[in-house]
Amino acid sequence: MKACSEEIVLYMQEYMDGDLTQDKERELKEHLQTCEACQSHFQELKRTEALVKSVSRIAAPAHFTNQVMDRLPKEKNIVGVKRWFRHHPMLIAVSLFFLLMAGSLVSGWNDDQKFAFTKKPNIIVENDTVIVPEGEVVEGDLVVKNGNIRIEGQIDGNVTIINGNQYMASAGNVTGDIDEIDEMFEWIWYKVKEGGKKVGQLFK
Numbered sequence: 001m002k003a004c005s006e007e008i009v010l011y012m013q014e015y016m017d018g019d020l021t022q023d024k025e026r027e028l029k030e031h032l033q034t035c036e037a038c039q040s041h042f043q044e045l046k047r048t049e050a051l052v053k054s055v056s057r058i059a060a061p062a063h064f065t066n067q068v069m070d071r072l073p074k075e076k077n078i079v080g081v082k083r084w085f086r087h088h089p090m091l092i093a094v095s096l097f098f099l100l101m102a103g104s105l106v107s108g109w110n111d112d113q114k115f116a117f118t119k120k121p122n123i124i125v126e127n128d129t130v131i132v133p134e135g136e137v138v139e140g141d142l143v144v145k146n147g148n149i150r151i152e153g154q155i156d157g158n159v160t161i162i163n164g165n166q167y168m169a170s171a172g173n174v175t176g177d178i179d180e181i182d183e184m185f186e187w188i189w190y191k192v193k194e195g196g197k198k199v200g201q202l203f204k
Contacts, residue, residue, distance in 0.1 A: 115147045
């Protein structure tokens, strides 16, 4: 970022904290319209804040803090580490997000073994099998976890089966993709993609 007034940088911080007066906010917006460097810096601040807020909803694995502290450099290198942290806030936020997310997903794979599925009209559930009857059309994506799916009718969307099997009758049809996930890595990648979609919606 080019050397702009320190007052403008302070205004950005106050705006993010919700403490900026209307007059100062007007001055900040007028400056951002003419300064591309400040625009870029301001957008990075907003993206970092959004990521940090999303991370706050994920629980850290047990002993996470102690493990991180044990891996930090000794006291003589602390100043350099703090300086690096200050100059790379976005990288720190993204790294922390994916670290916590990975820990949460691995835990979820081991703990969540319940049969679950996307609630849709026109489907039948028998024991641990979701059935799309012949002649019926299901609108939208369908996810079945720890169970099976039998497709005799039509699904206008994608089908995802986690820890289960799919059976397609000769009259069955799926307009989208069919994904079968039965390995931990595939499940984690599926959850990361879903999380990525939600994070992407924050920037729209």
